[in-house]
Amino acid sequence: MDQRFSITIDGKEVAASPGQTILEVARENDIYIPTLCHYEGTTNVGACRVCAVEVENARSLVASCCMPVSAGMIITTNSQRVINARKLVVELIWASGDHNCLTCEKNGDCELQDLIYKLGIEKPRFEIDPPGYAIEDTNSMIQRDLNKCILCGRCVRVCNEIQVHEVLDFSMRGSHAKVGPAFDADYIDSACVFCGSCVDACPVGALTFKQARFEGRPWEIEKVRTTCPYCGVGCQMDLNIHEGKVVKVTTDREYGQPNFGSLCSKGRFGMNFIDNPDRLTTPLIRKDGELQEASWDEAYGYIADKFAAIKEKNGADSIAGLSSARVTNEENYLFQKFMRAVIGTNNVDHCARL
Amino acid sequence: MTNSIGEIEFTDAILAIGTNTTENHPVIGSSVKRAVRRHGAKLIVIDPRRIGLVDYADIWLRPKPGTNVAVLNGLMNVIIDEGLYAKEYVETRTEGFEAMKEAVAQYTPDHVEGITGIPADDLRTAARIYAEAKSASILYAMGITQHSHGTDNVKSCANLSMLCGNVGIEGGGVNPLRGQNNVQGACDMGALPNVFPAYQQVANDDARAKFEEAWGVSLPAKPGLTIMEIMNAAHDGTLKGLYIMGENPMVSDPDLTHVKASLKNLDILVVQDIFLNETGQLADVVLPSACFAEKDGTFSNTERRVQRIRKAVEAPGEAKADWQIIAELATKLDYSMSYSSAEEIMGEINGVAPSYAGITYERIEEEGLQWPCPSTDHPGTKYLHKDTFSRGLGLFSAIDYRPSDELPDEEYPFILTTGRVLYHFHTATMTRRSEGLNERYPESLAEVNSKDAEKLGIKEGDVITVSSRRGSLQVKASVVDTPPEGTIFMNFHFSEAAVNLLTNPALDPIGKIPEYKVCAVKVEAA
Numbered sequence: 110m111d112q113r114f115s116i117t118i119d120g121k122e123v124a125a126s127p128g129q130t131i132l133e134v135a136r137e138n139d140i141y142i143p144t145l146c147h148y149e150g151t152t153n154v155g156a157c158r159v160c161a162v163e164v165e166n167a168r169s170l171v172a173s174c175c176m177p178v179s180a181g182m183i184i185t186t187n188s189q190r191v192i193n194a195r196k197l198v199v200e201l202i203w204a205s206g207d208h209n210c211l212t213c214e215k216n217g218d219c220e221l222q223d224l225i226y227k228l229g230i231e232k233p234r235f236e237i238d239p240p241g242y243a244i245e246d247t248n249s250m251i252q253r254d255l256n257k258c259i260l261c262g263r264c265v266r267v268c269n270e271i272q273v274h275e276v277l278d279f280s281m282r283g284s285h286a287k288v289g290p291a292f293d294a295d296y297i298d299s300a301c302v303f304c305g306s307c308v309d310a311c312p313v314g315a316l317t318f319k320q321a322r323f324e325g326r327p328w329e330i331e332k333v334r335t336t337c338p339y340c341g342v343g344c345q346m347d348l349n350i351h352e353g354k355v356v357k358v359t360t361d362r363e364y365g366q367p368n369f370g371s372l373c374s375k376g377r378f379g380m381n382f383i384d385n386p387d388r389l390t391t392p393l394i395r396k397d398g399e400l401q402e403a404s405w406d407e408a409y410g411y412i413a414d415k416f417a418a419i420k421e422k423n424g425a426d427s428i429a430g431l432s433s434a435r436v437t438n439e440e441n442y443l444f445q446k447f448m449r450a451v452i453g454t455n456n457v458d459h460c461a462r463l
Numbered sequence: 464m465t466n467s468i469g470e471i472e473f474t475d476a477i478l479a480i481g482t483n484t485t486e487n488h489p490v491i492g493s494s495v496k497r498a499v500r501r502h503g504a505k506l507i508v509i510d511p512r513r514i515g516l517v518d519y520a521d522i523w524l525r526p527k528p529g530t531n532v533a534v535l536n537g538l539m540n541v542i543i544d545e546g547l548y549a550k551e552y553v554e555t556r557t558e559g560f561e562a563m564k565e566a567v568a569q570y571t572p573d574h575v576e577g578i579t580g581i582p583a584d585d586l587r588t589a590a591r592i593y594a595e596a597k598s599a600s601i602l603y604a605m606g607i608t609q610h611s612h613g614t615d616n617v618k619s620c621a622n623l624s625m626l627c628g629n630v631g632i633e634g635g636g637v638n639p640l641r642g643q644n645n646v647q648g649a650c651d652m653g654a655l656p657n658v659f660p661a662y663q664q665v666a667n668d669d670a671r672a673k674f675e676e677a678w679g680v681s682l683p684a685k686p687g688l689t690i691m692e693i694m695n696a697a698h699d700g701t702l703k704g705l706y707i708m709g710e711n712p713m714v715s716d717p718d719l720t721h722v723k724a725s726l727k728n729l730d731i732l733v734v735q736d737i738f739l740n741e742t743g744q745l746a747d748v749v750l751p752s753a754c755f756a757e758k759d760g761t762f763s764n765t766e767r768r769v770q771r772i773r774k775a776v777e778a779p780g781e782a783k784a785d786w787q788i789i790a791e792l793a794t795k796l797d798y799s800m801s802y803s804s805a806e807e808i809m810g811e812i813n814g815v816a817p818s819y820a821g822i823t824y825e826r827i828e829e830e831g832l833q834w835p836c837p838s839t840d841h842p843g844t845k846y847l848h849k850d851t852f853s854r855g856l857g858l859f860s861a862i863d864y865r866p867s868d869e870l871p872d873e874e875y876p877f878i879l880t881t882g883r884v885l886y887h888f889h890t891a892t893m894t895r896r897s898e899g900l901n902e903r904y905p906e907s908l909a910e911v912n913s914k915d916a917e918k919l920g921i922k923e924g925d926v927i928t929v930s931s932r933r934g935s936l937q938v939k940a941s942v943v944d945t946p947p948e949g950t951i952f953m954n955f956h957f958s959e960a961a962v963n964l965l966t967n968p969a970l971d972p973i974g975k976i977p978e979y980k981v982c983a984v985k986v987e988a989a
């Protein structure tokens with residue numbers, strides 16, 4: 110790296126590159142600075158000010174997420190002045206919303222809650238005065254409770270800068286400021302395509318997955334990483350499991366290729382089929398014109414007898430198999446092996462072309 | 464894809480042809496939009512419908528459905544005529560240039576305008592954008608392949624990409640976006656009538672000897688039947704038994720009347736699936752399988768990346784993983800298959816499929832690997848044909864435009880084109896059982912251009928009758944300007960408005976893909 114220079118953070122000399130922000134350099138060096146509005150991969154907007162730090166010779170505290178480093182900079186992240194400022198910011202946020210953790214889906218996984226705890230704030234010194242918005246539950250996918258919104262704008266930036274759906278924005282000003290689709294519409298009445306990225310980005314309980322409501326606390330949920338079963342992109346996702354059931358789908362930007370934490374509506378909200386009561390649960394054999402329940406042994410026996418008889422009488426090429434673009438590589442491999450090695454025909458294809 | 468999804472965002476130009484990316488591959492759609500909005504990439508969209516990407520495009524070419532070859536030849540005509548092609552690349556890395564040049568010579572912008580309806584100047588502008596970019600990626604999907612001349616379309620895309628030196632470079636390439644999670648893998652694994660895993664020909668003696676040794680049986684040399692040929696053979700009675708795993712041809716195949724008659728004519732139809740779908744209802748035996756969340760395994764995505772799926776929940780009732788069912792059935796037929804896990808099967812694949820030789824579960828625990836990956840110390844392959852093509856020199860093909868098999872006439876004056884919508888997938892057995900997706904898209908809609916609607920006296924939400932030479936159905940109309948005048952668009956997700964009662968089963972002679980993108984229909988207010 111050309112032009113690396115050193116700066117000092119909390120008395121420690123660390124290397125930095127031009128163009129990096131104080132926050133980036135601190136994180137590279139495992140120095141803790143809290144953030145709320147900062148969201149990796151989107152514009153730094155400096156909205157929340159909890160990332161404030163002291164820079165020697167600067168008159169006021171600076172937002173470390175926005176401030177580029179310069180050679181020789183001396184930064185303090187943990188002075189009393191900094192801590193007081195963070196506390197003030199957090200108490201103001203707390204007091205301006207309805208942060209009722211008792212039934213909040215984010216309880217235990219909330220960045221605001223964690224920050225309040227970490228800063229050791231018993232209760233805000235200001236009167237709690239939530240805006241009193243109605244909770245939006247006009248669709249079954251995303252629930253919006255603007256009383257918990259801290260106006261960090263992460264949902265707006267992920268929608269515009271990462272997903273580029275360009276649906277969410279700020280509306281109104283000052284204490285009436287709101288985030289949401291144009292014309293203050295509900296999600297379901299807007300151009301929203303329900304990728305759910307705004308929910309993943311929300312640091313608090315303002316945006317949550319409706320179907321997961323009351324379906325398990327964050328610490329009770331097991332996440333199983335898998336690959337989306339829909340189109341050919343192969344998005345990496347986490348199935349969130351509680352009591353043997355998929356309650357929601359989340360992503361992790363750390364998983365990297367190929368989707369870097371993005372999903373679409375199908376991967377996000379298309380999992381209800383898994384525990385649908387219509388699922389087939391036993392083999393069926395047609396008897397007297399009707400499909401009737403049978404055991405695996407009966408089913409295998411029936412198929413084996415028929416296939417053997419056809420092979421005997423008409424030859425292996427009068428049997429064919431259609432494999433599937435939906436099942437795994439291992440299963441496709443076995444299926445074609447079955448047709449070729451067991452039945453003895455190359456009559457095997459799948460619906461790739463359809 | 465010759466190249467990787469991650470390259471799209473950072474390339475200089477993107478040509479999206481026959482792909483409604485924001486609805487069918489939304490995550491790639493977002494990459495394209497980021498490339499445009501955040502990194503200044505140029506975007507050329509070629510599509511008869513006003514798709515979502517059009518709003519982000521530098522230029523939109525709107526050809527008549529079924530005229531892609533003329534458009535692509537026209538672009539190449541301009542690029543050659545204006546001397547914008549990659550001369551050194553063409554000279555050193557390709558062959559067949561002269562023949563291709565001769566073939567495209569007649570496709571002047573004016574001539575192409577006559578065939579496609581694209582203004583000659585727009586064609587020139589698009590050609591310059593594509594040719595002048597340092598790296599340019601072609602994205603395509605079923606809008607290219609589902610034609611009776613689909614193979615010609617694909618070859619024309621390859622021609623254009625090679626002409627500008629875009630094959631074998633970062634950010635370039637010819638990139639088919641696969642519509643289903645594991646189409647790539649099904650092909651790689653040899654679920655095709657002519658090849659074993661990793662595209663080793665069944666007709667090749669050495670390949671066959673290798674698999675005979677691995678599997679301990681003698682194997683047939685004659686390539687088998689394709690899916691359409693299978694249906695025909697069932698129809699005429701030469702095929703007696705059919706085993707279908709995880710497919711629903713009763714909704715997805717063209718000319719459903721024919722498919723139904725074919726399936727009913729079989730001595731035995733075995734259907735293995737997660738739901739009793741339309742095809743299963745015709746079966747003699749139905750076997751219940753586990754879905755993706757209930758088993759381990761791998762899928763290969765559209766950029767050749769092999770990635771894990773992991774068991775997260777138990778399968779319902781007695782349902783079993785497909786691999787277990789196949790192995791047990793094989794054993795019942797006196798060929799012993801005993802695998803204790805999907806991973807063990809991957810071990811066997813490593814041994815017989817050279818491009819998968821280095822792809823083990825251990826290596827793909829954190830991030831998938833892209834084949835070719837010939838050994839366990841190989842990092843996988845981000846883009847193909849670097850420095851040299853698989854066959855040595857890249858081969859240009861001389862291709863002429865051929866009209867679609869069935870064009871509108873007096874009796875059937877409209878073109879019907881089919882595809883998917885954002886909120887549903889394929890035959891919708893999964894998405895229609897998801898509450899939220901149905902809130903968004905509860906029933907099938909046929910898109911009718913507003914001018915046509917006015918002429919026919921059709922209003923938004925009216926039920927209309929759409930008929931072709933093969934069948935007829937009723938569906939609600941959505942009056943929009945997405946399709947061009949004279950064309951209606953329908954999806955194939957809803958079996959109660961099964962568009963494949965109407966589609967033309969005319970096949971591409973090489974790819975054997977049915978012509979889902981163009982057939983002639985009549986539209987009437989019901």
Ligand code: FES
Pocket residue numbers: 143144145146147154155156157158159160161172173174175
């Ligand atoms: S994180 Fe820096 S201002 Fe919000």
